[in-house]
Amino acid sequence: MHGLDILVRSLNSAGITDKHGNEWQYHSRSDRHSKIACWGILFDLLSSTPLLRKHVSEGVIGFGINHEIRNFVHDRKKDLDLVLCTPNGPASGTTFADLIGNYGIVLSMDEREVLASLPTLRRTPVGSVVMALEAKACMTAHQRALPRLYDELNSSHQTVHGSSEQAIAVGFAMINAAEHYLSPDLNKAFRASHPEWSKHNQPRDAMLAIEKVRQLPRRAKPGDQGYDAFSIAVIEMQNDGSGVSLVEGSPSPSPNDIYHYNTMIARLSAMYATRFKDLS
Numbered sequence: 001m002h003g004l005d006i007l008v009r010s011l012n013s014a015g016i017t018d019k020h021g022n023e024w025q026y027h028s029r030s031d032r033h034s035k036i037a038c039w040g041i042l043f044d045l046l047s048s049t050p051l052l053r054k055h056v057s058e059g060v061i062g063f064g065i066n067h068e069i070r071n072f073v074h075d076r077k078k079d080l081d082l083v084l085c086t087p088n089g090p091a092s093g094t095t096f097a098d099l100i101g102n103y104g105i106v107l108s109m110d111e112r113e114v115l116a117s118l119p120t121l122r123r124t125p126v127g128s129v130v131m132a133l134e135a136k137a138c139m140t141a142h143q144r145a146l147p148r149l150y151d152e153l154n155s156s157h158q159t160v161h162g163s164s165e166q167a168i169a170v171g172f173a174m175i176n177a178a179e180h181y182l183s184p185d186l187n188k189a190f191r192a193s194h195p196e197w198s199k200h201n202q203p204r205d206a207m208l209a210i211e212k213v214r215q216l217p218r219r220a221k222p223g224d225q226g227y228d229a230f231s232i233a234v235i236e237m238q239n240d241g242s243g244v245s246l247v248e249g250s251p252s253p254s255p256n257d258i259y260h261y262n263t264m265i266a267r268l269s270a271m272y273a274t275r276f277k278d279l280s
Helices: 003-011 032-048 050-057 097-102 109-117 142-163 205-214 262-273
Strands: 062-071 075-085 126-138 166-176 180-182 196-198 229-236
Touching: 003 032, 003 050, 003 229, 003 262, 032 050, 032 075, 032 097, 032 109, 032 126, 032 196, 032 262, 050 262, 062 142, 075 142, 075 205, 126 142, 126 262, 142 166, 142 196, 142 205, 166 205, 205 229
Parallel strands: 126 166, 166 229
Antiparallel strands: 062 075, 075 126, 180 196
């Protein structure tokens, strides 16, 4: 699987400039990190799911960005980062590969070769949502951020399944395990001369966030409440332009954990192959 390597490698490059001219690898008011994470998930899913590749090559499946989904039950709406969908009109000129430049995604040579071997996935007007992906991050002030993190993620699967029971709801949480962090909110005009560092009690703070995310409901079949698949990734990022790294050991999910990234991709691939085998 390549998604987490793509995420970390891409975040190593500062891709966000604020109004004071500061360059950031992560900013809470930017969705760059979530777009990169969702792109990587879909990249791995395409690579590992023959039926999805067949549907893409036949034009049966396209994708949408920031698609507004309305919960029919509670009449609420929410924008989802990335969705797979049946087309509701002609495809646009934008392809899945075009998003690399849009989001500042950095691929290795091997990953570029894999991408070149995949059928061209095109952006289309959204008909029926087949799969909806939502990614969130908890980078600092972990304990204070937890209620909002939980509520935002919980509302996503509710909205997706309130619109379509058959749709696959996918969640991803990126948790920061760095002991020191440079917050864009606390470092604006005077970042260069007087940086204000946030200090974390690690691994405790990261574990609090992980435990909260694990409380989100999961579902085993259509009709249940919760996410169909979910992954947690732990990284170390100081957000000062220095290197970003993926935490392989504790407190990251172990390889046999249901929240491990590879487990999520395997579950999604099997679920897609079963649930949409008659899609045409």
